[in-house]
Amino acid sequence: MVIRLKQLYNIVGEKVCLDHVIDSERLNEVKGFTFSGPIAIKGTAVNRAGIVSLKYSAEFTLHICCDRCLIEFDRDYCFDFEHILVRSLSSDNYSDEYIVTENDELDMDELALTDCLLSLPSKMLCREDCKGLCPECGADLNQGGCNCGDQIG
Ligand SMILES: [Zn+2]
Numbered sequence: 792m793v794i795r796l797k798q799l800y801n802i803v804g805e806k807v808c809l810d811h812v813i814d815s816e817r818l819n820e821v822k823g824f825t826f827s828g829p830i831a832i833k834g835t836a837v838n839r840a841g842i843v844s845l846k847y848s849a850e851f852t853l854h855i856c857c858d859r860c861l862i863e864f865d866r867d868y869c870f871d872f873e874h875i876l877v878r879s880l881s882s883d884n885y886s887d888e889y890i891v892t893e894n895d896e897l898d899m900d901e902l903a904l905t906d907c908l909l910s911l912p913s914k915m916l917c918r919e920d921c922k923g924l925c926p927e928c929g930a931d932l933n934q935g936g937c938n939c940g941d942q943i944g
């Protein structure tokens with residue numbers, strides 16, 4: 792979804808509500824992650840005293856393969872994001888929180904996807920203390936383990 796920002800930039804007090812989904816077709820293009828459904832986006836962009844701020848939440852479910860034990864599962868996520876939209880950056884307002892828009896338009900799908908992917912951990916585990924698989928026999932050590940350790944001892 793592309794949000795048109797011209798009115799937002801020009802009129803103090805102007806507000807745009809976002810209620811939108813990024814569909815599976817678009818999400819299938821994301822490398823390295825499998826989404827179990829669409830990403831639901833809800834939020835507002837508002838011009839307060841000439842500053843346009845964007846606040847939104849993104850909710851989605853990822854289909855994950857645990858990095859250690861390879862079990863597959865679904866996990867729900869909900870993230871909140873906040874940005875300030877500007878037409879151009881000057882040296883005194885440079886910050887990650889600023890989003891520079893071109894032609895007074897914002898590609899909301901792209902922004903939300905980037906925000907979400909950056910918020911995810913680099914390692915996906917089924918649980919914090921996942922014991923993983925035995926390097927010898929491949930047994931799932933979360934399920935009680937195997938006898939490999941005994942034989943070495
Ligand atoms: Zn695991």
Ligand SMILES: [Zn+2]
Pocket residue numbers: 925926927928929930937938939940
């Ligand atoms: Zn083993």
